[in-house]
Every structure is written in C-alpha cells, then in structure tokens.
Amino acid sequence: xxxxxxxxxxxxxxxxxxxxxxxxxxxxxxxxxxxxxxxxxxxxxxxxxxxxxxxxxxxxxxxxxxxxxxxxxxxxxxxxxxxxxxxxxxxxxxxxxxxxxxxxxxxxxxxxxxxxxxxxxxxxxxxxxxxxxxxxxxxxxxxxxxxxxxxxxxxxxxxxxxxxxxxxxxxxxxxxxxxxxxxxxxxxxxxxxxxxxxxxxxxxxxxxxxxxxxxxxxxxxxxxxxxxxxxxxxxxxxxxxxxxxxxxxxxxxxxxxxxxxxxxxxxxxxxxxxxxxxxxxxxxx
Amino acid sequence: xxxxxxxxxxxxxxxxxxxxxxxxxxxxxxxxxxxxxxxxxxxxxxxxxxxxxxxxxxxxxxxxxxxxxxxxxxxxxxxxxxxxxxxxxxxxxxxxxxxxxxxxxxxxxxxxxxxxxxxxxxxxxxxxxxxxxxxxxxxxxxxxxxxxxxxxxxxxxxxxxxxxxxxxxxxxxxxxxxxxxxxxxxxxxxxxxxxxxxxxxxxxxxxxxxxxxxxxxxxxxxxxxxxxxxxxxxxxxxxxxxxxxxxxxxxxxxxxxxxxxxxxxxxxxxxxxxxxxxxxxxxxxxxxxxxxxxxxxxxxxxxxxxxxxxxxxxxxxxxxxxxxxxxxxxxxxxxxxxxxxxxxxxxxxxxxxxxxxxxxxxxxxxxxxxxxxxxxxxxxxxxxxxxxxxxxxxxxxxxxxxxxxxxxxxxxxxxxxxxxxxxxxxxxxxxxxxxxxxxxxxxxxxxxxxxxxxxxxxxxxxxxxxxxxxxxxxxxxxxxxxxxxxxxxxxxxxxxxxxxxxxxxxxxxxxxxxxxxxxxxxxxxxxxxxxxxxxxxxxxxxxxxxxxxxxxxxxxxxxxxxx
Numbered sequence: 104x105x106x107x108x109x110x111x112x113x114x115x116x117x118x119x120x121x122x123x124x125x126x127x128x129x130x131x132x133x134x135x136x137x138x139x140x141x142x143x144x145x146x147x148x149x150x151x152x153x154x155x156x157x158x159x160x161x162x163x164x165x166x167x168x169x170x171x172x173x174x175x176x177x178x179x180x181x182x183x184x185x186x187x188x189x190x191x192x193x194x195x196x197x198x199x200x201x202x203x204x205x206x207x208x209x210x211x212x213x214x215x216x217x218x219x220x221x222x223x224x225x226x227x228x229x230x231x232x233x234x235x236x237x238x239x240x241x242x243x244x245x246x247x248x249x250x251x252x253x254x255x256x257x258x259x260x261x262x263x264x265x266x267x268x269x270x271x272x273x274x275x276x277x278x279x280x281x282x283x284x285x286x287x288x289x290x291x292x293x294x295x296x297x298x299x300x301x302x303x304x305x306x307x308x309x310x311x312x313x314x315x316x317x318x319x320x321x322x323x324x325x326x327x328x329x330x331x332x333x334x335x336x337x338x339x340x341x342x343x344x345x346x347x348x349x350x351x352x353x354x355x356x357x358x359x360x361x362x363x364x365x366x367x368x369x370x371x372x373x374x375x376x377x378x379x380x381x382x383x384x385x386x387x388x
Numbered sequence: 389x390x391x392x393x394x395x396x397x398x399x400x401x402x403x404x405x406x407x408x409x410x411x412x413x414x415x416x417x418x419x420x421x422x423x424x425x426x427x428x429x430x431x432x433x434x435x436x437x438x439x440x441x442x443x444x445x446x447x448x449x450x451x452x453x454x455x456x457x458x459x460x461x462x463x464x465x466x467x468x469x470x471x472x473x474x475x476x477x478x479x480x481x482x483x484x485x486x487x488x489x490x491x492x493x494x495x496x497x498x499x500x501x502x503x504x505x506x507x508x509x510x511x512x513x514x515x516x517x518x519x520x521x522x523x524x525x526x527x528x529x530x531x532x533x534x535x536x537x538x539x540x541x542x543x544x545x546x547x548x549x550x551x552x553x554x555x556x557x558x559x560x561x562x563x564x565x566x567x568x569x570x571x572x573x574x575x576x577x578x579x580x581x582x583x584x585x586x587x588x589x590x591x592x593x594x595x596x597x598x599x600x601x602x603x604x605x606x607x608x609x610x611x612x613x614x615x616x617x618x619x620x621x622x623x624x625x626x627x628x629x630x631x632x633x634x635x636x637x638x639x640x641x642x643x644x645x646x647x648x649x650x651x652x653x654x655x656x657x658x659x660x661x662x663x664x665x666x667x668x669x670x671x672x673x674x675x676x677x678x679x680x681x682x683x684x685x686x687x688x689x690x691x692x693x694x695x696x697x698x699x700x701x702x703x704x705x706x707x708x709x710x711x712x713x714x715x716x717x718x719x720x721x722x723x724x725x726x727x728x729x730x731x732x733x734x735x736x737x738x739x740x741x742x743x744x745x746x747x748x749x750x751x752x753x754x755x756x757x758x759x760x761x762x763x764x765x766x767x768x769x770x771x772x773x774x775x776x777x778x779x780x781x782x783x784x785x786x787x788x789x790x791x792x793x794x795x796x797x798x799x800x801x802x803x804x805x806x807x808x809x810x811x812x813x814x815x816x817x818x819x820x821x822x823x824x825x826x827x828x829x830x831x832x833x834x835x836x837x838x839x840x841x842x843x844x845x846x847x848x849x850x851x852x853x854x855x856x857x858x859x860x861x862x863x864x865x866x867x868x869x870x871x872x873x874x875x876x877x878x879x880x881x882x883x884x885x886x887x888x889x890x891x892x893x894x895x896x897x898x899x900x901x902x903x904x905x906x907x908x909x910x911x912x913x914x915x916x917x918x919x920x921x922x923x924x925x926x927x928x929x930x931x932x933x934x935x936x937x938x939x940x941x942x943x944x945x946x947x948x949x950x951x
Contacts, residue, residue, distance in 0.1 A: 114815075146796055148645065151807070159816060164796040166648050166805045168641065169671050175638040179645025179653065180796075182629055183603060187649065187796055208634035363602070363629040372650025372795060374627055376600035378731065378767035384594055384622065385584040385761065 107142050108132040110162045117156055123274035123300025127221060128157050130277050131190075134284040140188050147190045148177035150202065153228050154194035154221030171201025174209040177216045178357070184370035185215070185358045188288070195222040199235040199255050206257070210264040210293055214357040217287050218295045220257065221274075223302040224309045231305035241308060257297050259337035262330060262349045267292030269333070269349040273314055274300035279345065286347055292356050299343070321346035328352075389573050392422075392445030394453050395524065398470060399462025402434040404517035409440050409756070411521045411538050416444055417585050417758050419530045420576035424449045424864075426755040428936060431610075431694040437469050444528065446575025447871075450722060450757055450864025454939040458527070458572075460520060461486045462503075479570060481523070499568055506564070510557045518554045519561035526565020527572055535562060583758035588748060589614025591723035592682055595730025596654055597626050600769035601680070603646040603653035605631040605639045607661055610694050611750040612684035615656040636661035640668030644677045648805060650773060650795040652734050654680040659688045659701045666708045669743050673713035673830065675805040676783070676791065678737035678744075682730075685749040687935045696935030697750035699860055699908040705745045706887055706917065712827065714834035716740070717887040718842075719747040721863020723759050725884050726752070729842075735770040740833045741793055747886065749908070751937040752861035776801030781812040785825055789832030834888060842885040843892045852879035855900035856947075857926070859883040859914050862906055865938045872944060886914060894922045904928040904950060908937065 105111070109132070118124050135145060142163040149158035151170035158165040164187075168176050177191035191198075191209075198206055198220045209216065224241070226232040232245045235255035242249045261269045268290040272280040280298065287294040299318065301311045319342045326332060333349035358364055367374065397405050405427070413423045422445040430436035443449050456473045461482030467474075468488070474480075479497045480487060483504055492498060501523065507515040518539065525535045539558050543551040586594070592615045596604070606616045620630045629651070633639035636657055643653035657665065662683050672679045683705055687698035705717050716736055720726040726748070733744040776794035780801025784791045791812075794803045804814030809826060811817045846852075848870040854877055858866045866880045881896055897903060897918070905915040905926040910933040915926040930946045932938055 142802070143797055143800070146649070162802065164803045165814075166645065166675070168644065168675065168805070168807050169667060172637065172641040172668070172671075175633070175641035176645035176648070178638075179603070179605075179642040179647075179651070180649040181645075182631075183646045183649035183651035183653075184795075184797065204634050205638055208638070212631075361629055361631075362623045363627045365624060367627055370650065371602045371627075371629070371646075371652075372773065372798070374602065376602065376626075376652075376769045378598040378600070378769060379764045381594060381597040381626070381767075382762075382764040384590075384597070385586065 106132070107136045108161050108163060114160050116160055118153060119304050121303040122153070123223065123302070124154060124157065124221060126274040126277055126280070127298055127300060128160055130281045131157070131219070131284060132161060134281050134288060138285060138288055140288070144186065145188045145190070146180050147192055148173045148180060149191075150193040150197035151228070152194040152197045155192060155197055157192050171197055172205065173197065174202060174205040174216070174218065178209060178212065178214045181214055181216050182358050182361065184372065185364070186370055189215070190217045190219060192219045193221070194227070195220060195224065195234045195236045196226050199257055203235070207260070207264060210261055210266045210295070212357040213267055213293050213354045215292055218293065219284070220295065220297045221300055222257070222297050223300050223306055225302050225306040227302050227305055238309065256337060257295065258348055259334060261295045262333050262337055265351055265354065266295055266349065267351050267354060268294035268347070270294070270296045270347045271343065271345050272296055272298045273318055273345055274298055275311055275314060279320065283347065290350070292352070292354065318343045318345050320344070321348070389575055391447075391575065392443055392449060393457045393572060393574055394455055395442045395444065395458045395460065396456045396470065397440045397442070397460050397462060397520070398466035399438065400435050401430060401432050401438050403462050405438060405440050405462065407542075408517045408521045408524075409442065411542060412524050413442060413756055414585055415525055415530050415535055415538055416528060417580050417583065418534065419528070420578050420580055421528070421574060422446065422448050422577055422580055422758065423585070424451070424755065424757045426452055426751060426937070429695045437466055439470060444574050446577055449868060450755070451868045451940050452751070452865065452937045454941045460523070462516070462520070467491060481568070501564055506560050507557065510560065511553045515553060515557040518557040519564075522558035522561025523565040525558070526562040527568065527570055528574070529566070532559070532562055580758055582761065584761055585756060585758045586723055587614065587756045588723060588726060588753040590618055591720070591726030592656070592730050592746065592748065593618030595727040596734070597622065598727065598764060598767045599731035599734030600652045601654055601734060602627055603629045603643065603651040604655065605633045605642045605653070606656045607633050607636045607639055609658045609661045611686055611753045612656040612658045612661070612682060614753060615682055636664040637668060640665035640679065640681070641671070643679055644668065644672055644675065647678045648795065648803070650798070652738070654682060656682040656684065658684050658686050659704060660690070662701065662704060662708065667710070670709035670711055670713070671807050672743050673709060673711065673715075674807055674809070676741040676793070676830065677805060678741050680733045680737050680744050680746070682746045682748065684753045685747065687933070693935040695750065697861070697908065697937050698933060698935065699749055699862070699913070700910070700933070702747065702886060702909075702913040702917070705747055713830055714740070714742050714837070715887065716742060716744045716837060716885070717747060718744070718884060719860035719886045720752070720884055721858070721860050721882055723757060724762060727762060729884060731767050736837070738770060738772045740790065740837055742833055747860055749861050773798065775799040776803065782814040783810055783812045783826065783829075785812060785829055788836050789829045790836070791829070838888055838891065841888060841890050843890045844896060845882045845884070846879050846896060847882055848879035849876045850879070851876060852900060853877040854879075854902040854904065855897065856880045856904045856906055857883070857897070857914070858906045859886050862908060862938060865940055865943060866906055868940055869943050869947070872940070883914070886917070889918065889921050893918065894924070897922065897924050902928065904930060904947070906930045906938070906943065908932055
C-alpha cells in the first residue's frame with residue numbers, strides 16, 4: 104500500500120543490495136508517517152554521498168545541495184520558515200569531514216533541525232577511503248597501511264558543545280531505530296542521530312555482525328540529562344552505547360533567540376515589505 | 389573665496405579620529421557645505437599612522453585629493469608618511485612636540501595648538517578628539533549651538549558629567565579654532581542641508597532593506613562587515629534575520645536555504661571570503677536559487693593589504709564557480725547607485741534565479757558623502773514566488789528559461805532543488821538530452837536579462853573624441869577630472885553594470901577616437917573583459933595598485949602624460 108512519503112513508482116536506488124541505507128530510508132519514512140507529519144511541511148536538506156541520496160527517495164520537499172553543506176542550508180530553511188520540519192541528512196564524511204565546522208556551529212546555534220548521520224565508518228561513493236569515524240588500522244586503497252588518525256567521536260563532540268539531543272542507533276534494529284528517530288523528530292532544538300550501519304561493499308571489518316557484537320542499549324534507568332555521565336558513555340568504545348545518550352533542554356532554539364522573531368512570529372515569506380518604510384533611514388540629519 | 393578645502397587628520401589608531409570625522413562632516417553638511425571624507429588605515433587596533441581626509445566644498449565632490457590645505461596632527465610621527473603631499477600653503481595645526489623640527493623651516497604655516505593641555509584642563513587626554521572637532525568647527529565658523537547639540541546627542545547614553553565635559557572640550561576647541569583667524573572661506577551651498585549623509589556601507593545596507601532583504605549572514609571581513617553591522621542595527625524594526633556565520637562557506641549555503649524557504653537573503657564579504665564561497669555560487673547556479681552577494685574588494689592576493697583598496701576582484705566575480713552559468717555583476721560608483729542597484733539586485737536575483745554580485749571596494753565602503761534625497765516610491769519589492777500545484781515541476785523547461793519557483797508550504801506541490809543535473813521534477817538524471825536542455829535553459833536567462841541591462845552612462849561632452857572608461861568607485865574621481873578639464877572633446881563612460889556588458893558598450897566606445905581605461909588594479913581586468921566581448925582593445929591605461937585610491941591630481945597628471 105502506498106503511504107505518505109512514497110512515490111507512485113518506487114524509484115530505483117543507487118545503493119548496493121544489503122546496504123544499511125535501505126533500512127534507514129524505510130524507518131525514517133515510517134517514523135515521519137506515524138508522527139503524522141505532513142509531507143508538505145517536511146524539507147530534507149542533504150549533502151552528497153550514498154547516504155545523502157536518501158533525499159531522492161522520499162516524496163516530499165528537498166534541497167539536495169553540496170557535499171558537507173546540508174546543515175547551513177537546513178539552518179537557512181528552518182530559520183526562514185520555523186513552521187517547517189527540517190531534516191539534515193548525510194553520511195559520516197559529509198557531516199563530520201567536509202561539513203565538520205558546520206556540525207560544530209549548528210549545535211552551538213541550537214537550530215531546530217534533525218541531523219541524521221549515516222555512519223558506516225567508510226567512504227562509499229568514492230569507493231572505499233577512510234572516513235572521519237573509521238577505526239584505527241582500517242586498511243583502504245588510500246590508507247594502505249591502515250588508518251592512524253584518532254577516530255572522530257561525534258557523540259562526545261556534540262555533548263561537549265551542549266547539544267540539545269544526542270542519540271545513536273543501529274540500522275540492524277529497525278524497531279529501536281524508529282523509536283529513537285521519533286524522539287529526535289519530536290524534540291525541540293538541534294537533534295543528532297548518528298546511525299551505525301554496515302557498508303557491504305567497502306567495509307568488510309565493521310559489518311553487520313561487528314556492529315551487533317560491539318554495541319549495547321542503554322538501560323531504562325540511565326539518566327540522559329546528566330552531562331558528565333553522558334560524556335562517559337560517549338567515550339565507551341569496547342561496546343558502543345545505543346539509544347538517547349544526552350538531552351539538554353536548557354537552551355532556546357536559534358529562531359527563538361532571533362530579533363527578527365521577537366515581535367513577529369510569521370515566517371519570512373509571509374511578511375510584506377514596503378520599501379517606503381526604509382526611506383526614514385536616510386534622514387537629512 | 390575658496391572652491392574647496394582639504395583637511396587631513398593624522399594620528400594613531402585608537403585616538404578617536406573616526407568620532408571627529410563623523411561629528412564634523414555632519415556639522416559641516418548641515419551648515420551648507422558639501423563634504424566628502426575618506427580614510428586610509430593601517431591594519432591594527434592601536435598605534436601606527438592613520439589619516440582621514442575631509443573635503444569641504446562649494447560643489448559636490450567624491451574624490452580623494454593629494455593636496456593638503458589643513459593638516460591636523462594628533463600624534464608624533466604623523467607627518468613623515470604624507471610629507472610629499474604638503475604644499476607651501478599647507479597649514480599645520482598641532483602641538484609643538486608633535487611637529488618635527490624639519491618642518492619648522494618656514495615652509496609651512498604652523499599653528500601651535502596645545503591640544504593635550506586643553507584636554508587636561510577639561511579632564512584628560514580622552515577629550516582631545518572632541519577639542520579637535522570644536523577646532524575645525526571654529527575654523528569654518530559653524531554655529532556653536534549646532535556643535536553642542538551634536539555632542540549632546542553623541543554622548544546621550546554616557547551621562548551628564550561626560551556630556552558636560554565634552555561640551556567644555558568642544559567650546560575650548562571652538563574658541564581656539566576661531567582664534568587662529570585663518571580666514572578660510574568656502575562657498576556655501578544651502579541645498580546640502582536637505583541632503584542625506586551616509587557611508588558606502590550604509591548605501592548597500594539601505595539598498596538591501598529597500599530590496600526587501602530580510603536575511604543576512606556573513607563572516608566578518610574588512611572592509612565588507614559594515615553592511616551586516618548596519619542591518620543588525622535595524623534588524624528589529626525591519627524584521628531581518630542576522631547571523632554571524634562560522635565561515636563564508638556556511639554563509640553562502642545558508643542564504644540559499646533561506647531563499648529556498650521564501651526569504652530574501654544576502655551575504656557580504658571580501659575577496660578571501662568570496663573565494664571560499666565559489667563552490668556555493670556554482671551550487672546556486674544549478675539549483676537556480678537566487679543569491680545576492682556583496683563583494684567589497686581589497687588588495688590581494690591572499691591577505692594582501694587588509695584595510696586598503698583595489699579593484700582587483702572583477703575576474704574573481706566574473707569567473708567564480710565551476711561549470712557554465714549566468715550571473716549579473718553591478719559596480720556602483722556613488723551612493724545613490726549603491727542604493728538603487730542593491731535594491732534592484734534582490735528583484736533580479738528573484739526574477740532570474742541567478743547570483744547577483746555587487747562589487748564595491750574599501751574606498752567606496754569607508755567613504756562618507758551627502759547625496760540628494762531619493763524617492764523611495766519608485767522602489768518596489770518584486771516577488772516572483774509561485775504557488776505550486778500537485779504536479780509542480782521545479783525545473784520546467786520554458787521558452788525564456790525561467791522555471792517558476794515555488795517554496796515549501798505554499799501550494800500543493802513538492803519543491804525539490806537539486807545540485808546534480810536534474811530533470812524537470814528535480815530528480816537526478818544522466819540523460820544527455822535533458823542535460824543539454826537544462827544547460828540551454830539556464831544560459832537563456834542571461835539573454836533575457838540583457839533586454840533590461842543597465843547602460844553605461846556618459847558624463848561630460850556628448851561629442852567626445854577622447855573617452856575615459858571606468859567602473860565602480862573610480863566614478864567620483866573621473867567625474868571630477870571631467871569637471872576640471874572642462875573641454876568639449878573629453879567624456880567619461882561610467883559602467884555600473886560590469887557583467888553582462890551593457891548593450892551600449894560597443895556603440896559608445898566606437899564613437900571615440902581615443903580610449904583610455906582607468907582602473908584601480910594592475911592588469912586592467914575590465915579592459916580585458918571589454919576586449920573579449922567587443923574586440924575593442926585599450927592601448928592607453930591608467931592603472932593604480934598601491935592599495936590607495938586614485939587622487940584627482942594623479943589622474944590629471946597621467947592624462948597629460950598620455951597626450
């Protein structure tokens with residue numbers, strides 16, 4: 104049965120059979136649907152990469168822009184029309200590598216955008232180089248003796264910057280992933296959902312089984328509002344914790360802080376501008 | 389009675405020269421003088437040597453002059469950098485200890501004014517700049533009440549004591565200035581009282597607001613930052629989203645998101661920042677999202693001379709971005725055009741869905757001048773957003789190349805923008821036929837725009853034999869050269885639209901027997917552009933790339949050399 108967010112014809116994807124992106128695509132569509140979010144109100148801002156192609160397969164509004172730049176575009180969209188639900192989606196190279204500076208500052212701005220990052224610890228579209236999250240000693244056609252860089256830790260970075268919502272999911276568990284995505288979408292403020300998923304073509308180390316064996320779900324009684332406890336969790340690497348790791352509801356969102364919305368809550372496109380009102384700035388004194 | 393007087397304030401960074409400039413030009417303008425001021429600063433917050441030139445004139449002037457009629461010295465070592473601009477008649481005002489011995493040989497008319505001791509009498513050295521403000525006002529015999537009124541306004545938030553001290557300071561300076569009995573008289577022009585005083589930055593800011601700008605983001609970079617400061621100051625009244633971006637890459641992408649969602653957005657930057665935006669400009673081209681970029685040039689390459697001026701980034705603006713796509717580039721030469729072209733930039737970006745770049749430079753941006761009031765009732769915020777229907781196609785192939793642009797939540801369609809080559813619905817395609825159609829569609833927009841291109845303006849004799857060609861901020865100086873020459877054979881072609889070349893380009897250039905191109909750069913970038921599109925080659929160039937603007941005297945001298 105055709106649901107919201109489905110196209111009349113199922114588009115042919117550019118993904119490999121068995122790719123974790125399929126599960127993420129399905130679950131995201133289901134989560135949006137179950138939350139009754141009108142596809143007219145959704146915008147997906149995506150970068151470039153296999154993960155960012157997700158935007159091509161969802162029947163809704165989208166801005167599929169440049170590699171690394173989904174967050175600035177999403178910021179411009181959300182702040183110009185706060186009534187929209189805005190998702191910034193891409194892979195680990197897109198968001199943490201090319202877009203690393205924007206990642207840091209989108210968190211600091213607390214822009215009300217859902218930042219979904221497909222994290223497979225490898226570059227897929229460019230055929231298998233290391234990504235910022237690749238584990239040490241991972242060998243690639245470029246890192247021929249293995250990766251020697253310290254892996255980027257998006258969870259720890261986000262928490263340390265006071266991110267308003269930080270979670271990690273695994274594409275191999277669609278039920279849990281859906282729960283986490285729904286929480287993120289319902290959250291007011293910036294929300295990071297880093298989703299572990301296997302790349303069947305270019306990462307033979309961190310495969311489905313590896314993720315299964317190297318992750319665990321946070322216990323029911325875990326307090327995700329305690330920053331220092333959350334940081335401890337973020338640094339666990341023997342087994343990576345899954346679930347909502349940190350929530351910080353102290354900060355206003357970016358739009359709430361802006362002078363432009365102080366006296367007028369309407370989105371920018373609904374406001375009439377009269378050039379004659381500007382004339383007084385040129386007073387003769 | 390003098391035609392005009394040039395005053396130079398020379399001192400260190402951090403001495404409050406800017407405050408003197410802003411107060412005195414306003415007082416002079418409102419007393420019936422035409423004023424123009426420009427500064428040249430070192431890239432530092434304290435020390436060094438900075439100068440501000442203020443021209444007080446019977447007619448409207450907008451050019452830098454070498455000649456110094458009155459030099460006001462605010463610190464030690466404030467003369468040597470500019471000593472070649474002193475003439476026999478130069479009056480040097482300052483305290484004795486600031487004026488080196490070598491200038492005291494009777495060549496110059498030195499007036500010893502002990503500014504520090506006057507300042508100490510008022511309450512400290514901090515009052516020195518206000519004393520100088522009073523001094524200049526006294527020299528020009530400006531109404532003392534007016535002077536005091538500006539002080540009261542300027543210090544209104546600082547409390548009574550500080551205001552009173554400053555009023556004492558201004559009176560002391562004023563009496564001193566009158567007491568010098570310099571006998572300076574400049575023709576008055578009562579019209580100036582009704583005119584509007586503003587800076588180059590403000591002209592771009594006012595133009596943006598008049599164009600309906602409601603979103604600006606930028607990374608601070610001299611000399612472009614004044615524009616975002618201006619919009620920040622007025623953001624509440626006009627409902628403008630103002631955000632300091634983490635880098636210029638973010639800024640250019642953020643404004644694309646903003647336009648996508650229905651805002652009218654701009655960014656402001658200088659060469660280095662613009663270089664970072666290049667990929668984003670290419671993205672705006674293929675997604676066909678409007679963008680307005682203000683590029684305030686300064687000398688490069690790289691960090692270059694951060695606080696100085698040059699017209700060296702025309703080629704950067706012309707060729708920025710991979711792939712082939714249209715763009716529009718304006719280069720206002722005066723503040724009226726700065727307002728007019730900036731407001732127009734928003735309408736054109738919206739209408740043609742192309743990047744519109746406004747090219748200025750440090751000289752333009754940091755200068756102050758009064759302009760005739762502008763009739764804002766001629767301005768219209770043109771909105772080209774379309775309401776979408778169920779089967780809306782973002783990149784519909786149309787005859788004129790413009791595909792109606794929808795925004796999310798306005799209508800029943802989905803709005804899909806794509807940086808890949810795409811089909812009419814905005815989906816990735818690698819169909820060669822569609823690719824070709826999309827390239828043609830995008831390029832067509834420039835042909836369409838050309839129909840409403842802004843012509844180059846001829847200033848001076850319509851029956852010219854010699855034509856000087858300039859663009860952007862050289863407008864003021866070349867125009868004054870024309871006035872000085874006052875001959876029937878010479879005119880000036882002022883280009884305020886530099887790309888696409890205006891439709892009258894070939895016609896006006898072909899008419900001249902002798903062509904001279906004047907540019908504030910080393911390689912005559914605009915001359916090259918004209919050659920490329922018209923085949924007309926310039927053999928006579930007047931180029932300057934020291935980091936300073938052209939002076940009036942310099943162009944006249946070089947013109948004589950070309951005869």
